Amino acid sequence: MPEMTYRDALNLALKEEMRRDPSVVIWGEDVALYEGSFKVTRGLLAEFGEERVKDTPISENTIVGVAAGAAMGGLRPVAELMTVNFALLAMDQIINHVTKIRYMFGGQVTLPLVIRAPGGGGSQLAAQHSQSLETYFMHAPGMYVAVPATAADAKGLLKSAIRDDNPVMFLEHELLYNSKGEVPDDPEFVIPLGRADVKRAGKDVTIVAYSRMTILALQAAEELEKEGISCEVVDLRTLTPLDEETFVESAKRTGRAVVVEECWRSAGLGGHLAAIIAEECFDRLLAPVRRVSGLDVPMPYSRKLERLCIPQVEGIAAAVRETLSGKY
Amino acid sequence: MESKLRAILPDAELLKMYEQMVLAREFEESCAEQYTKGHITGFLHLYSGQEAVAVGATAALHRDDYILSAYREHAQAIVRGAEPRRVMAELFGKATGLCKGKGGSMHLFSPELSFMGGYAIVGGQFPIAVGLAFAATYRKEDRIAACFFGDGAVNQGTFHESLNWARLWELPVLFVCENNFYGIGTSVARASALSDIHRRTCGYDIPSVRVDGMDVVAVHEAVKRGAEWVREQSRPYLIEAMTYRFRGHSMADPGKYRSLAEVELWKARDPIPNFAKRLVEEGIATEAQLSGIRQQALVTVADAVAFAEESPWPEDDEVYRDIYV
Known part of the structure; x- marks a missing residue:
């Protein structure tokens, strides 16, 4: 099994799923040309083009809302929030919309979207950039919350999240991006959501x-x-x-x-x-x-x-x- | 006298619009009655007075175009084709409701009709409309997203973020503002630095137009032109329809912030009798025909109420369904 970083494992998961399914699209702040603040989306624009890998304005609530709409329209968007701290600007779309839409509309629609967000403390980024907000998302029913610890889990869980028909909040830890571990290179390797x-x-x-x-x-x-x-x-x-x-x-x-x-x-x-x-x-x-x-x-x-x-x-x-x- | 209306639309389409406005009005008036009886509970925002907007606009859109709206959306859903029975059952909270009784008055939804929902957080539908337009474009589907909203929504961040985004990504979104002059009890002038809502798109390089929202034919023409432009250019466009709600914001609102004179002035512009008058004057329909249309609407609404009353409540285990796939 090849050894790779948590970052590269996430990157590989994105690439494999985009190759597998043309309905997977990616957007967020600086994810395309700049290849992501944490470089998780490195190489995606080059391989998949501007139609599928898109930079957005700094409009977090709308980044999530557009992803919700696109998911309702038949796509599988992976929206990146530059850090989880900015998810607070998107809480209206995340909590009032994404977690509610399927239920309040009587189960007539699915929202297969993933919201990726790096977070956590320990990099001396001070009060506004070091938060661990996982409970905010698990408090509201209607969305899954993934919190991988290792490179293999990062890959397997992200692939499952993208394939899942439910919305998934995918929380990556900034201090783990450089951590290394063995990661299966089988494109069908996935880790089911909900299994400790x-x-x-x-x-x-x-x-x-x-x-x-x-x-x-x-x-x-x-x-x-x-x-x-x-x-x-x-x-x-x-x-x-x-x-x-x-x-x-x-x-x-x-x-x-x-x-x-x-x-x-x-x-x-x-x-x-x-x-x-x-x-x-x-x-x-x-x-x-x-x-x-x-x-x-x-x-x-x-x-x-x-x-x-x-x-x-x-x-x-x-x-x-x-x-x-x-x-x- | 030569008919001006006939030059715009065929008789059948004109009569269809009249029929839809009457049905929408009677449906809403019946809702008010059912609310008073305690059969409909929760929030209830009625559309009476604004019918020309939903009816004129929907008739001008393609059948596959997405429609999104806010929480005053019963008429939007019915005009798009939702069965009055299932809408009324939803308001009663019954299992046969459009959304199995889980959404209620503010959250009607029907994907078969491309009616993509009533949203009750002001401005929440903007980004979702943009996302649907993106999906349609990406999948090379010939459909646009028509996003209805009130005048109060234009001061939410999502309005500005979504206008910017739709223009930046060149997406086919038709924004339709139903300016009824009040966000609950706060008038547009007391909430917007610039009261001409259609002019607020200039910062996003989005063309816009203002239209008389009490005139169903005027709305139809404006939306037809706007939707065609959106479809051809694959770019957003905004229509501001000037309209008025005859009732309070919701059933809980006695409407003390509006003078009786103001309300009367607008009631004189009621889109239904005014359109009826034109239809008769221009020889498109007789009084008897129009009266028959109203009678039919009353029958449809009474049937919807009976259906809702007789329908079963949702089973208890329904409470856990539809949270996850």
Whole structure:
């Protein structure tokens, strides 16, 4: 299996799907001539031409709305938002339109569109460019939310998202673009939406994570192994559909769970996951579920302060040890 | 007297437009009654007074052209061909409704009729119309997107973003503003720096025209010309139809912001009796014929109400259907 970066895996997924299906079209700010702010769309304009790979004005709400209309008209648009922070300008089309249209029109129409958006913190981009907004999208029914952690998952999930007849919010992590992994080059390789992946098997504690947090959780598990602690790492891969079965089964088996979220703690993903584990595994739990979360602050610029706001390997390891400490 | 109308359209088409306006009016008046009885609930925005716009415009469009509208869209859907029965059932929230009772008054939709929806976030339909026009162009389909909206929508960002986009990508979108002078209770003059809405397209190099929206034939001619231009040039065009709603913004609005004199002035311009008068004067129809058309409309509407009343409620398990494919 060839090794490639998360970025190149996404790029390959786009190319393969565009070759496979002429109804796949791509647009967004600077995606064509400039080849994308993060170069995920490199080479697409050259291969597929201006009709299918299109630059847009800086009009995020309309980028999404035009994609919704094109999807209703029989295409499979992949719209790129330059960063997920700008999705807030498009929330009217995303939440009021994209997630509602099929339902409020009685199931008479499908919206096969993908909205790609890079996000996450850790690059010192300060308060307006470092947000993790995944819960905003999973809160509203009517749209799937994908959050790949590895290059292979990035490719497999993006291909599934493009082929799926439901709208998909596809959240890429900016700090993962250069991460490398083995990626199947089979054009029919896909990863189904809604299936979590046990990235590491273990018996003492279940760590539930997604996107970049999965990578940190795996590093924490590595450290903890040296202390004789065996961690199981469940990578959610999609937040909607949420594969409850996999992490609930794991938590029942280990009796302990730590959930890791890059987003803010308040009304966050971690609280939701912890509630599910508490409801489903109450009599099997040996310790309270612990949350490792982004700090409830707007992201500061300074490197020293920013580090405090994003979950780190040592914080995840500490939470795991806490569940084993017997002191609650 | 030589008929001026006959020089524009054949008798059958003129009578068809009259029939559609009357049906739209009677449908809406019946809705008001059903709302008072508690059979229709939620928001209810009636179209009475504005019929010439939907009827004149739809008759001038091709059958495959997409139509999108806002939340005052019962008439738009019916004129396009939606069965009054299924529209009324939708308003009653019944399983037989156009959208299975899930959308209600503001969200009518019928893809078979290329009626691509009523949208209830002001200005939400603009980018969707642009996207449909893109899809049609990309797929080399001979259809344009006609996007209806009110005067209140032109101060939303989506209006400006979509005009710019449609012109930039050279897409066949016909924007039709139904200027009824008020966004709920705020007049155009109190909301728009430039009250001449059709002039607001100049920043996007989009041609536009203003038309008397109380005259069904004038609307028909303007939309026919506009739609032809859009089709030939594959570029957007905007029509501002000056019209008036005889009722409040919704059933919850007593309309205190408009003077009685103003309302009366516009009621004197009612598109239906004025068109009837011309049809009779020009010898295209007799009073008896027109009266027969109205009687037929009343029968159709009564049948729609009966159908809605007798229709079953949606099953409970319907609540989870249609969220995802």
